[in-house]
Amino acid sequence: MEKAFALVKVDQKTDFASYFMKGKANYWWESRKALKGDDIMTWDRFTKLFLEKYFPRYMKNQMEINFLELKQGNMSVTEYESKFTKLARFVPEQVDAEEKRAKRFQQGLKPWICSGVAIFELTTYMVVVQKAMIIEGKSEMS
Missing domain, CATH: 1.10.1200 (Non-ribosomal Peptide Synthetase Peptidyl Carrier Protein; Chain A)
Known part of the structure; x- marks a missing residue:
């Protein structure tokens, strides 16, 4: 998404990205948005919440271990x-x-x-x- 934003100079990144969500991701977003109410969600907050949901810390830790143990x-x-x-x-x-x-x-x-x-x-x-x-x-x- 960041590459697309850089290309087309999008200002409302959260709205733009959420428009493309499908299935479970869209259900997740709709429930998060309902909890947030009328407050505007910043792009930084949106990406933080999205990564917490779909790329939790234990997965990041595993990828770090995979990198550190990587051999040809x-x-x-x-x-x-x-x-x-x-x-x-x-x-x-x-x-x-x-x-x-x-x-x-x-x-x-x-x-x-x-x-x-x-x-x-x-x-x-x-x-x-x-x-x-x-x-x-x-x-x-x-």
Whole structure:
């Protein structure tokens, strides 16, 4: 929704987002709105309530654990990077700087790929990913 709001410059975000709710989400919203009465609900409050309902803390905690335990394992570098990116949004403090993101990604690579990447002392995430892909690709050609 935030991407859509940025594109069309929506001012009444809560009304706009709630218009698209269907099924259980719409029933939830209608009951929340009835409890609120005539008071206007801010977008920040709406998103907080929505996330509490549909993305509770225990789920966020589980996603954080999944990220912290993430290793390349049997995945290709491309698959690992995709999963890394997906889970990284749940732990912004772990990847809030380019160098931190690059280091964390590198640590999860297969040891032989990590060793190959480490010698370059890279600090840029995309460069680490690219070098890991090159190293992996070279081994597949051997």
